[in-house]
Amino acid sequence: MNLPRTRVLSGIQSSGEKHLGNYFGAIQQHIELQHEFPGECFYFIADFHALTTVHDAAAMREGVVEVARSYLALGLNPDKALLFRQSDVPEVTELAWLLATVTGTGLLERGHSFKEKVAQGLKPSVGLFLYPVLMAADILVYGSTTVPVGKDQIQHVEMAQDMATHFNQTHCAGEPILRRPEWRLSQTPYVAGLDGRKMSSSYGNTLPLFASGKPLRKMIAAVATDSTPLGQPLDPDKCTVFRLLSLFLQPDELERVGGWYRAGKRDGQPFGYGHAKQLLAERYEAHFAAARARREELVANPQQVEDVLTRSAARARAVARDTLDRCRQACGLR
Numbered sequence: 001m002n003l004p005r006t007r008v009l010s011g012i013q014s015s016g017e018k019h020l021g022n023y024f025g026a027i028q029q030h031i032e033l034q035h036e037f038p039g040e041c042f043y044f045i046a047d048f049h050a051l052t053t054v055h056d057a058a059a060m061r062e063g064v065v066e067v068a069r070s071y072l073a074l075g076l077n078p079d080k081a082l083l084f085r086q087s088d089v090p091e092v093t094e095l096a097w098l099l100a101t102v103t104g105t106g107l108l109e110r111g112h113s114f115k116e117k118v119a120q121g122l123k124p125s126v127g128l129f130l131y132p133v134l135m136a137a138d139i140l141v142y143g144s145t146t147v148p149v150g151k152d153q154i155q156h157v158e159m160a161q162d163m164a165t166h167f168n169q170t171h172c173a174g175e176p177i178l179r180r181p182e183w184r185l186s187q188t189p190y191v192a193g194l195d196g197r198k199m200s201s202s203y204g205n206t207l208p209l210f211a212s213g214k215p216l217r218k219m220i221a222a223v224a225t226d227s228t229p230l231g232q233p234l235d236p237d238k239c240t241v242f243r244l245l246s247l248f249l250q251p252d253e254l255e256r257v258g259g260w261y262r263a264g265k266r267d268g269q270p271f272g273y274g275h276a277k278q279l280l281a282e283r284y285e286a287h288f289a290a291a292r293a294r295r296e297e298l299v300a301n302p303q304q305v306e307d308v309l310t311r312s313a314a315r316a317r318a319v320a321r322d323t324l325d326r327c328r329q330a331c332g333l334r
Contacts, residue, residue, distance in 0.1 A: 003143045003179065004040050004143075004145075005145070006037055006040060006145050006146055007037070007040045007041075007042065007142060007143055007144050007145050007146070008033050008037050008040060008041045008042065008144070008145075008146045008147075008148065009042045009043075009044075009138065009139055009142055009144035009146070009147055009181070010026070010030060010041075010042075010043050010044075010147065010148050010149075011043075011044050011045075011046040011049065011086065011135070011138055012026070012030075012043060012044065012045050012046060012067055012071070013046060013049075013050070013067075014045050014046055014047045014049075014050045014054070014060065014063045014064045014067055015050070015054075015063055015067075015201065017066060017208050017209075017210075018066075018067070018070045018208070018209050019199060019201065019206035019207055019208055019209060020191055020199060020206065020207045020209060020244075020247070021191040021193070021198070021199035021200065021206065022209070023074070023209055024188065024189050024191050024247060025150065025186065025188045025191065026148070026150075026186065026188075027070070027071065027074055028074075029148055029186055029187070030043055030071070030076070030081075030148070031071075031074060031075045031076055033081075033148070034076065034077060034080040034081035035080070037146075038080045038081075039080060039081075041080070041081035041082065042081075042082045042084075042142050042144065042316055043071070043076070043081060043082065043083050043084075044083075044084055044085065044086045044089070044138065044316070045064050045067050045068065045083070045084070045085050045086060045309075046086050046138075047060060047063075047064050047085055047086050047087045048086045048087050048092070048093070048134060049086065049131065049134065049135070050063070051127065052122075052125060052127045052128045052131065053122065064085055065302070065305060068083060068305050068308065068309055069295055069298045069299065069305055070209065070210075070295065071083055072294070072298060072305065072308065073210075073291045073292070073294040073295035073298060074209075074291045075291070078308045078311065078312060082312040082315055082316050083308060083309065083312050084309055084312035084313035084316050085309055085313060086138065088309070088310075088313035088316075088317070089141070089313060089316055089317045089320050091141055091317065091320040091321055091323075091324045092134070092137045092138055092141050092320060093134070093137070094324055095137040095140065095141045095320075095323070095324055095327060096130070096133050096134045096136070096137035098167065098327055098328075098331060099133050099136055099137055099140070099163045099166075099167060100130065100133050102163070102166040102167050102170045102171075103133060103162075103163050103166060107132075107159060107162060107163075108129055108130070108132060108133070108159075111129075111131075111132055111155065111156075111159070112152070112155055113131065113132075113152065113153075113155070113156065114128060114129055114131065114132075132156050132159045132160075133163070135156050135159075135160065136156075136159060136160035136163045136164070139157070139160045139181050140160060140163070140164055140178045140179070140181070140323070141319075141320040141323050141324065142316065142319050142320060142323070143179050143319065143323060144179070144181050145179065145181060145182065146181070146182060146184050147160075147181050147182070147183050147184065148183075148184045148185075148186050149183050149184070149185065149186060150185075150186050150188055151185065153183075154183050154185070157181060157182070157183040158183070160181055161180050161181065163178075164176075164178040164179065164180050164181070165180070167327070171327070171330040171331050172330055177323070177326050177327055177330055178323075178327070189246075189247065190243070191244075191247065192240045192243045192244060193205030193206060193207075193240075194206075194207070194219065194222050194223050194224065194240075195224050195240075196224050196240045207219055207220070207244075207284070209288055209291070210288060210291070210292045210295055211284075212285050212288075212289075212292060213285075216281055216284060216285060217278075217281045220241075220277050220280055220281045220284070221277055223240050223241050223244070223277060223280075224240055225239065225240070225241060225273040228272070228273075229272075230264075230270050230271075230272035230274070231264050231265065231270030231271070231272065232264045232272075233261070233262055233263065233264045234261040234262070234264060234271075234272070234273070235261070235262075236257070236258045236261040236262065239261065239273075239276070241273060241276045241277055241280055242257070242258070242261065242276065244280055244284075245257060245276065245279065245280050245283065248280070248283040248284065248287055249283065257276070257279070260275075261276070
């Protein structure tokens with residue numbers, strides 16, 4: 001099979017409502033990559049992986065659809081990038097088993113993510129332990145070369161590299177079947193949550209991407225600030241509101257707002273945190289206005305979302321089927 005020089009692969013958590021940290025941490029980069037590598041970006045919604053923590057069928061289904069709606073609303077073009085359910089490509093689970101037969105338990109026991117999740121109270125199920133094997137199958141079944149990840153996921157890509165090597169050495173006397181992937185570190189800005197910590201659903205400190213109007217203003221009003229009185233100088237470098245504004249303002253605008261902070265004045269009038277929060281709400285709402293409208297269209301037309309997921313899965317599955325057929329043959333399976 002003639003593989004493309006570059007194929008990008010990334011998995012997307014199937015938790016439903018996406019927040020600002022998700023957007024700047026992954027979604028924005030995924031959408032940009034579709035223009036850099038048109039036709040060779042494979043994005044799957046990781047519902048198989050989610051089964052390690054989600055045991056509510058309705059929540060699972062709605063979560064997957066909401067992720068798909070969000071990506072399409074924010075600019076993913078299904079003619080340039082594939083967007084599909086992980087579970088619509090069952091070949092990935094068979095490849096995971098083939099990889100498991102050549103993977104030592106010691107490799108999985110060193111997994112940082114498994115240790116952290118168990119320490120946080122998650123039940124140490126076999127599925128959670130084998131998570132890196134399924135992730136490796138996700139990557140390898142499509143002949144992926146490039147996997148955009150955050151720092152916490154680098155080890156999983158390195159595990160996939162090891163598993164590909166073990167499989168090729170064990171079963172491929174001639175040309176290797178599984179291609180070695182490389183990680184690509186996401187240039188993720190620090191996105192502060194309402195309490196100043198990193199924005200995370202685990203902390204309950206998020207700003208939903210498609211919030212607007214009164215609910216949005218109420219959430220932004222709750223961003224933690226100190227008790228400096230109106231009109232007194234403020235330190236922008238220690239302000240969560242200013243950090244969030246930096247995501248939406250051009251450098252010259254940000255510098256001007258920083259001047260208002262340090263002076264405690266704007267155009268001769270007192271300036272304080274309330275004014276900064278009002279500006280943040282305005283910019284936030286304007287930034288996602290078009291995507292919010294597009295999402296409403298998709299909510300009203302669920303079949304449109306389903307068609308994208310189905311078409312993309314069919315294309316992805318053809319690639320996966322070819323890889324699996326060659327792996328089965330190498331293993332001596334019919």
